[in-house]
Amino acid sequence: MSIASAFNAARSALTVTGRWAEVTSNNISNADRPEYTRRGLTLDSVGDASGVRVAAVQREMNAALDREYRLETGRVARQDTVAELLDAYTAKLGSPGTEGTVSARMTGLQSSFDLLSANPADPALQRNVLDAADGMTRSLNKASRDLKETTAAVTARIVGEVEVVNGMLGEVGEINRQIAIEEKGSRRMAVLEDQLATRLDGIAQVMDFTLERDAAGRAELRTRSGAELVAGTQVTTISFDAASGALFAGASEITPGETGVRGFGEGRLAGEIELRNAILPQMELQLDEMAGALVAGFEMAEGLAGSPGLFTDAGAAYDPASREGLAGRITVNDAVRPEAGGALWRLRDGVSAATPGYAGDSTQITAYSDLLSGPVAYDPAAGLGTGITMTDYAAGLMAEQHAVRVDAETQAESLALGTETIAHARAGLQGVNIDEELQQLMAVEQSYAANSQVMRTLDDMMETLLAAIR
Secondary structure: OOHHHHHHHHHHHHHHHHHHHHHHHHHHHOOOOOOOOOEEEEEEEEOOOOEEEEEEEEEOOOHHHHHHHHHHHHHHHHHHHHHHHHHHHHHHHOOOOOOOOHHHHHHHHHHHHHHHHHOOOOHHHHHHHHHHHHHHHHHHHHHHHHHHHHHHHHHHHHHHHHHHHHHHHHHHHHHHHHHHHOOOOOHHHHHHHHHHHHHHHHHHHHOOOEEEEOOOOOEEEEOOOOOEEEEOOEEOOEEEEOOOOEEEEOOEEOOOOOOOOOOOOOOHHHHHHHHHHHHHHHHHHHHHHHHHHHHHHHHHHOOOOOOOOOEEEOOEOOOHHHOOOHHHHEEEOHHHOHHHOOOOOHHHHOOOOOOOOOOOOOHHHHHHHHHHHOOEOOOHHHOOOOOEOHHHHHHHHHHHHHHHHHHHHHHHHHHHHHHHHHHHHHHHHHOOOHHHHHHHHHHHHHHHHHHHHHHHHHHHHHHHHHHHHO
């Protein structure tokens, strides 16, 4: 190697060392920023390999680790969302056996009829049955109302979530535009990649997606089933139809949980859609089935055909076609309510009785009691079994609805452990370790000193050569 080549090599090494010092210092100054990814240098030979140059400033990242992290955070977010939004409802529903709950009211209704059957003429015991029946309807009305309020809150969350994700998708499109015109491997490109990674992490918590890069390095996002979200600077708007509960990306339906659509399955939005379209309607069906069993059952216990019994659908007889929402409409027949022109003795003789019967006759009361303690057929779609007593159904309803929340919490906690491991590995790769960066600075200092020494030696050699020819 000639002295000139050696001089060029040392000079280029000093230039690279300066860039190395700059990048390392920048890493240290940004160490506390969670969205910052550690930078490193990619080096390349110069010309005839007699020197070195900085080919690019690169972000220390791993695409596979990023992909796994985003998928896992989406899974946790989905279960957390289900648990969080059900927490308020199940708190109002109460714990099984607690006074005032659906199951406690059903047990109280059964007990009140048992007591009345021993003394059918006692007005106080008759009033006790009326109060128990009123309590039963109020508990169902309240649970139905609470479910509707929860559904409204979930719907509002979905609308807000769609607005948030549309905003982030738009930001990805704008970052793509800047990436396409930026020099590859530049410091500005690393900044843009940081911004893009932050947006992708945010989107992953709302909805999961697949990520690819086009020839210009721009991010292309699609749902797991292939619906386009972002392609270059083209961003597809996501919309929600509150009437049907359907979610769309442009004209393509992407509703989570629906078969035959180009949807996705994880993230907060997936949890909210699952709640609104599946979990909450199932809970409402369970309540409506209980209300239907009371309304229809007490009609049959009295031998009524198409006429209201002790429990009514807002004053009317049971209509299977109008089962939806029955838990919110169920009431006690005014025929047994003295303040509404009815009479308590009808709890002994039957709601349809025109005149009082024998004071000691407990036949009708026993029929009512047998209804509550005997097996009842329920719609299998309610998921609580069939051919069980109303008391068992009420207890099962409460246990099942609480179990949905608990199961979501348990899954979220379990998934969070795996996510934490991935997050730690990701942070270890992408985050800034101050101790390591300080060691890098020491290496920079040594490299600078070594190349400076080379320059001084070459200078001495040149002086010696010049002196020899003078």
